[in-house]
Amino acid sequence: MWETRSVELSVQLPREIADQAEELQAADPEFMSRVILYGLTRRSIYRHLRQKESSLPETELEAGPTHP
Numbered sequence: 344m345w346e347t348r349s350v351e352l353s354v355q356l357p358r359e360i361a362d363q364a365e366e367l368q369a370a371d372p373e374f375m376s377r378v379i380l381y382g383l384t385r386r387s388i389y390r391h392l393r394q395k396e397s398s399l400p401e402t403e404l405e406a407g408p409t410h411p
Contacts, residue, residue: 352379 356364367374 364375
């Protein structure tokens with residue numbers, strides 16, 4: 344796949360969610376890594392698409408996406 348490395352994160356969460364996160368981390372140590380990887384991948388894709396959209400000609404931006 345790709346080379347990985349550890350990252351230490353500290354976040355402020357509501358107490359109830361923090362408790363659940365700790366329980367999940369204890370039960371499945373890889374779970375939080377997968378959740379964060381998923382979230383950061385979505386963010387990266389979103390930023391890429393926004394950047395791509397901002398490089399479109401003005402007329403294409405005004406038309407916007409077509410949704411059913």
